[in-house]
Amino acid sequence: MHRRRVFASSFSRLLLLVLFETHLAFSLNQEGLYLLKFKAGLDDPLKVLSDWNPRDLSPCNWTGVTCSAAGYVSAIEIVGRELQGPFHPLLCRIPNLSYISLARNFINSSLPDAALSPCPALVHLDLSENLLVGPLPSALASLPLLRHLDLTGNNFSGPIPPTFGRFSHLENLSLVANLLTGTIPGFLGQVTSLQQLNLSYNPFTPGPIPAEIGDLAALRTLWLAGCNLVGNIPPSLGRLRSLLNLDISRNELDGPIPESLAGLSSVVQIELYNNSLTGQIPEGLASIVSLRRIDASMNRLEGPIPAGFFDLPLLDSFNLYENRLVGGLPEIISRAGKLSELRLFSNQLNGTLPAEFGKNSPLSVVDLSDNQFTGEIPPSICEQGFLEELMLIGNFFSGSLPEGLGNCLSLQRVRLKNNLLSGELPSRMWGLPHVYLLDVADNGFSGVISSAIAGAINLSNLILSNNQFSGNIPVEIGTITSLYEFSADNNQLTGSFPTTLNNLVELQKIDLHNNSLSGELPGGIQAWRRLSELNLADNKFAGRIPPELGSLPVLNYLDLSNNRFTGQIPPELQNLKLNKFNLSNNLLFGDLPPFFADEAFRASFLGNPGLCGDLPGLCPSSQESSTKNQGYLWLLRSIFILAGLVLVVGVAWFYWRCMKFKKAKNEADKSKWTLTSFHKVGFREHEILHSLDEDNLIGTGGSGKVYKAVLSNGEIVAVKKLWCSPGKKGDNQEGNLQNPAAGDAFEAEISTLGKIRHKNIVKLWCCCTYKDSRLLVYEYMPNGSLGDLLHGPKSGFLDWPTRYKIAMDAAEGLSYLHHDCAxxxxxxxxxxxxxxxxxxxxxRVADFGVAKAVEPLGKGVKSMSIIAGSCGYIAPEYAYTLRVNEKSDTYSFGVVLLELVTGKPPVDPEYGEKDLVSWVCSILETKGVDHVLDPKLDVCYKNEIFRVLNIALLCTSNLPMNRPSMRRVVKMLVEVGAEHSRPNLDKDGKPAAPLYYEDSSAHSSVL
Structure with missing residues (x-):
């Protein structure tokens, strides 16, 4: 009986399943069932596939699905829609599917051979910019009709499989920015159907360009940038008659440019920059009539530029910057009929420019910087009216500027710094409407700054330093609302400081030191909310220092030395976070504000006889006065002292009565506070509340003020008082948290720190609440923040072992948050x-006011409603997409590592429009690694610092998938410490070269 019941139950379930499948078969065809199973394996946060309905008869109307005229599924295209999950093998069972594009999603796991079999009709496969890992599938070469294969921007690793030499119809192979190893194989030269071969930015094993590539007669694009290529350029590349674009830049190729490249009869662009090529530029390249652009910068080329280059009838761009070419420019340059861009900067070129240069050429860019050119700038250089950039930095040009530049309305960038130019600037040149950068520093220019500058409506950088300009600064400069930098130091300017400069809310730098400016500084400068540098030293300014300077939020460089300022130092200046501060040699008097009464600031106040403080060298030594004729002074003093005592006693009594009443009221209020502890504490809330005095203030952050509290048991804690409602920020009242951001910060802080127990996470002792007021009590950190020690007055205090220890501790704290919290x-x-x-x-990692819990690593990306974080630390993908995961923290930590290595802040006027990451990468590429290291660090740690720098570059990769996890970062840092603990010697017992980590991101390959 029991067996019959079991059999009946099993039979019923089987029957229901058969009926369900039969129902689906009648409602949806087989192709639709395959697609539904593909959908079932994906996470679809944007609900892109919500219309994939099993009740439809056919999937032809579904999002991303295209069908043929006969009603068969022929294409699937779902690009950039945040799909997450594996590539399902059932897709290849759709018999007529010829086109698959799932680019820019989060398709993950590996791509096994089984997932690509059979796919009999597949012509186009694009899985670029996903999260695929593992080896490249060998089975791809067996797809009989495949013409387009794009796997760019994944994490494929290992060598290119030998089967890739057997593609029968492949036209486009793109494997850019993966983790491929091995050398570039010669068997790719057997795929004679190839038209595009893109293998750039992979960490291949160093090796040559295979000579077999020259057999690809149909090839139109060859892109092998950043592939660790070494050796000579093979002459066989000259056989690529159909080639339009040759890019083998960013490698270690050496030897000469082969003459055979003259055989590239169809080439439009040749990119050879950032290699180690030597010799002269082949004459034959000038005979390629289709050539529009050649870039052979950052090599070691020498000799003259072939004259034939300037005869090319269609040449639009010529770029050979940062080489070591010698000799002058041929005169035939003046007859270049179609020359548009001439970039030859950072070479050893010399000679003069022909007087007719530019007369018959539609020049748009002329960049001859950092060479040895002499003579005058040709008067016809903007004859055609197309010139946009004139860059002649670091040459020996002399004479005055041609008047024709004043009529060159197309000009946008002018950089003439560090030449021997003289005379006045053409008057109309001051007001060119499209110029956004005018840099004529380090010359001998004279004359006045013309009032015509009002017409330069797009000017953002005006750099006139180290010349002989005279006269007043025109008031019209205040109409240039986009002005970012105004540097006119070391000139002969006179007159007052124009009040119209207060209108320039975009200003970030004003440098007018070493002129003869006078008068008082005007009020209203609080409009300079972005100003980071103000240097007015060595002038004749007088009057009081405006207290509004203390309200400028990002000012970190203030030099008012060697002027005639009087009065007391405004206490508001204590609000500034200054890297450079100098008020020396003025006529200031009075006591120093408490914050500045520190030995670190002594040099900032020397030469002010009236200043007093506890710092040696400030107050003048007391002198004994003769007692003759001074007797009557004692009587007057006695009278004033007696009157003063009466007044003081009266005020003290009144104050005592008021304080007694206020204390009684406060005690009543304090008894209403609630203390919630997260650890065992030995204090009560009234001890915390007594510490909320401005004398105990130790810091101000984005979410509140922080006070130091010394408890009755001798313990010291830090108390964060969250900001009050908008408009009450900084009030002395307790306030209420009408500001939702403050409430969110409080909830995030206690929900995060209240449950965390880790030695490298700041400890939250307790919180105190009363109505809407919030206090957080932390363990006290006597050495403050890393940022203050790196970039504040005590910068340089941290040696490398201490910096390495800090990096390890912070990495372990973040690793705990990412990998050990659930x-x-x-x-x-x-x-x-x-x-x-x-x-x-x-x-200790602190400040969890914007922390968020996310899904476990690899299971998704959470989108935030607003950007949280600080300028210079925000990961690129977070800033643009608001998508955040653990890799966003990894990027920010990489910036902290760069701060430790370079000693520089994340953002600084020195970088221009870049941040620290971009600045480091550009310096590494142009000047080398030694130029980014903090010079205050001991060179004996150089190898270890290099390795930490490389870890920082891995962490700040543009692609999140190329950043290591924080657990991996901790492991790499441990390996750095272990490497430092033992001698780094080679097999001969000599110091070995530094070992570097490798990464496929573009900017990490610079080491």
């Missing part, structure tokens, strides 16, 4: 100011 926690505001240091310089 769910993982993303900090979202990792920066040096949020890394606090205890008495032994142990690091």
């Amino acid at each position: 769910p993982p926690i993303v900090h979202r505001d990792v920066k040096s100011n949020n890394i606090l240091l205890d008495a032994e310089f142990g690091a």
Whole structure:
């Protein structure tokens, strides 16, 4: 009986399943069933596939699905829609599917051979910019009709499989920016159907360009940039008659440019820059009539430029910057009929430019910087009216500027710095409407700054330093609302400081030191909310220092030395976070504000006889006065002292009565506070509330003020008082948290830190609440923040072993948040100011006001409604897409590592429009690694610092998938420490070269 019941139950379930499948078969064809199973394996956060309905008869109307005229599925195209999951093998069972594009999603896992079999009709496969890993599938070569294969921007690893030499119809092969190893194989030369071969930015094993590539007669694009190529350029490349674009830049190729490249009869662009090529530029290249652009910069080429280049009838661009060419430019340059761009900067070129240069050429860019050219700038250089950029930095040009430049309305960038030019600038040149950069520093220019500058409506950088300009600064300069930098130091300017400069809200730098400017500084300068540098030293300014300077939020460089300022130092200046501060040699008097009464600031106040403080050398030594004829002074003093005593006693009594009443009221209020502890504490809330005095203020952040509290048991804690409602920020009242951001910060802080127990996460002792007021009580960090020690007055205090220890501690704290918390926690505001240091310089990660819990690593990306974080630390994908995961913190931590290595802040006027990451990468590419290291660090740690720099570059990769996890970062840092603990010697017992990590991101390959 029991067996019959079991059989009946099983039979019923089987029957229901058969009926269900039969129902689906009648409602949806087989192709639709395959697609539904593909959908079932994906996460679809944007609900892109919500219309994939099993009740439809056919999938032809579904999003991303295209059908043929006969009603068969022929194409699937779902690009950039955040799909997450594997590539399903059932897709290849759709018999007529010829086109698959799932680019820019989060397709993950590996791509096994089984997933691509049979796909009999597949012609186009694009899985670029996903998260695929593992080896390249060998089975791809067996797809009989495949013509387009794009796997760019994944994490494929290992060598290119030998089967890739057996593609029968492949026209486009793109494997850019993966993790491929081995050398570029010669068997790719057997795929004679190839028209595009793109293998750039892979960490291939160093090897040559295979000579077999020259057999690809149909090839139109060859892109092998950043592939670790070494050796000579093979002459066989000259056989590529159909080639339009040759790019073998960013490698270690050496030897000469082969003459055979003259055989590239169809080539439009040749990119050879950033190699080690030597010899002269082949004459034959000038005979390629189709050539529009050649870039052979950053090599070691020499000799003259072939004259034939300037005879090419269709030449639009010629670029050979940063080489070591010698000799002058041929005179035939003046007859270049179609020359548009001439870039030859950073070479050893010399001679003069022909007087007719530009007369018959539609020049748009002329960049001859950092050479040895002499003579005058040709008067016809903008004859055709197309010139946009004139870049002649670091030459020996002399004479005055041609008047024709004043009529060159197309000009946008003018950089003539460091030449021997003289005379006045053409008057109309001051007001060119499209110029946004005018740099004529380090010359002998004279004359006045013309009032015509009002017409330069797009000017953002005006750099006139180290010339002989005279006269007043015109008031019309205040109409240039986009002005970012105004540098006119070391000139002969006179007159007052124009009040119209207060209108320039975009100003970030004003440098007018060493002129003869006078008068008082005007009020209203609080409009300079972006000003970071103000240098007015060595002038004749007088009057009081405007207290509004203390309200400028990002001012970090203030030099008013060697003027005639009087009065007391405004206490508001204590609000500034200054890297450079100098008020010396003025006529200031009075006591120093408490914050500046520190030995670190002594040099900032020397030469002010009236200033007093506890710092040696400030107050003048007391002199004994003769007692003759001074007797009556004692009587007057006695009278004033007696009157003063009466007044003081009266005020003290009144104050005592008021304080007694206020204390009684406060005690009543304080008894209403609620203390919630997260650890065992030995204090009560009234001890915390007594510490909320401005004398105990130790810091101000984005979410509140921080006070130092010394408790009755001798323990010291830090108390964060969250900001009050909007408009009450900084009030002395307790306030209420009408500001939702403050409430969110409080909830995030206590929900995160209240549950965390880790030695490298700042400890939250308790919180105190009363109505809407919030206080957070932390362990006290006596050495402050890493940012203050790196970029504040005590910069240079940290040696490398201490910096390495801080990096290790902070990495372990973040690793704990990402990998040991369930769910993982993303900090979202990792920066040096949020890394606090205890008495032994142990690091703690702090400030969790914007922290978020996310899905476990690899299971998704959470989108935020607003950007959290600090300028210079925000990962690229977070800033543009608001998508955040653990890799966003990894990027920010990489910026902190760069700060430790370079000693520089994340953003600084020195970088121009770049941040620290971009600045480091550009310096590494142009000047080398030694130019980014903090010069205050001991060179004996150079190898270890290099390795940490490379880890930082891995962490700040533009692609999140190329950044290591924080657990991996900790492991790499441990390996750095282990490497430092043992001698780094080669097999001969000599110091070995530094070992570097490798990464496929573009900017990490510079080491």
